[in-house]
Amino acid sequence: MPDTPVEPTGGSPYDPPLESRVSRLEDDMREMKSVLAQVLPMLARIEATLSGTLPHLATKAELSELRAELRAELADKPGKTYLWAVVGVLVAAIVASYGAGLAAIALLR
Numbered sequence: 001m002p003d004t005p006v007e008p009t010g011g012s013p014y015d016p017p018l019e020s021r022v023s024r025l026e027d028d029m030r031e032m033k034s035v036l037a038q039v040l041p042m043l044a045r046i047e048a049t050l051s052g053t054l055p056h057l058a059t060k061a062e063l064s065e066l067r068a069e070l071r072a073e074l075a076d077k078p079g080k081t082y083l084w085a086v087v088g089v090l091v092a093a094i095v096a097s098y099g100a101g102l103a104a105i106a107l108l109r
Contacts, residue, residue: 058066
């Protein structure tokens with residue numbers, strides 16, 4: 001790489017390609033500032049919405065704790081098989097008592 005002097009060597013104090021690059025950079029920065037000025041209020045609205053909504057929502061830890069509590073409570077509940085067995089016994093008892101009632105009526109006649 002050739003040695004380039006630090007001190008300008010012509011009539012212009014700066015390198016012409018550098019001036020055009022800096023000019024484009026300044027234009028880009030003006031554009032960035034205007035876009036940033038539009039984005040900042042949107043970010044403030046989003047932050048306000050989130051801070052207003054998030055305290056009411058459950059966290060992942062709270063949901064997993066609730067899930068564990070529900071599973072523990074459901075484990076204590078009777079299952080379908082047990083409930084069908086109870087219904088079967090009740091139906092059998094009703095049929096048996098009905099049969100006994102019919103037999104008693106038959107004896108009375």
